[in-house]
Amino acid sequence: GAGVSQSPRYKVAKRGQDVALRCDPISGHVSLFWYQQALGQGPEFLTYFQNEAQLDKSGLPSDRFFAERPEGSVSTLKIQRTQQEDSAVYLCASSDRDRGPTSNQPQHFGDGTRLSIL
C-alpha cells in the first residue's frame, strides 16, 4: 500500500513569501506529526494531530507557522513571511491508533519537503 506522501519534494522561495507543504498520511492513520530537520541535525517536533484535532502545537517556532488537518486525513503546514532560518527539511509522519495513554505506535515517515529560503 501507499506510504506517507509529501509534496512538493523541493521548494525554493524568496524571503517574505508564503509557502504551503502538503502531507498525505497512510490511509486510516489517526495520528499525524510534523517535524523540522535542520541540516546535520536530528528532527524536531513541530505539531501533532489526532484525526482533525491539533492536540499539540508546542513545537511551532512562531505564529508564522500554521498547520491544519480539516478532514482528519491530508494535512497542510503553512509558513507565512518566510525567513532564511526556515530553511530545513519538513518531515511528516503518521501512525495508527494508539492502544492506550502509555502505548505508542511506530511512526511512518514521508520523504520530506526540502525548503530553501533565498
Next chain:
Amino acid sequence: KNEVEQSPQNLTAQEGEFITINCSYSVGISALHWLQQHPGGGIVSLFMLSSGKKKHGRLIATINIQEKHSSLHITASHPRDSAVYICAVNSGAQKLVFGQGTRLTINP
C-alpha cells in the same frame, strides 16, 4: 544538554565489521525508536522497544531502562548499511524526541 544523546556522531568501518551505536536519554520514556535515514531524507523505522532486546536480520537493538541506555548493533556490516541512524524516544507523549543521529559509512 539534549534529552537524547547519541555516540559516536560519525563512524566509518570496513565491510564485515560489527557495528555498535549508542543512545542515552535523560527523561522517562514509554518507548524508544531506532530509525534509519538515507541521503535524500526518507526515514525508515527499524525498531520500537520498551524493554529487552529485538532482532531483525543483521540488526539488533537492546535497551536498559535502569541505565537509560540503548544500543543498535549491526552484524556483518555491508556498504548498503551506510546511512544516518537516529535514536528517538516517546517521553510519555505521542511526539518523538530525537537524537542528532550517527552517520555510518561502511567501506567495501
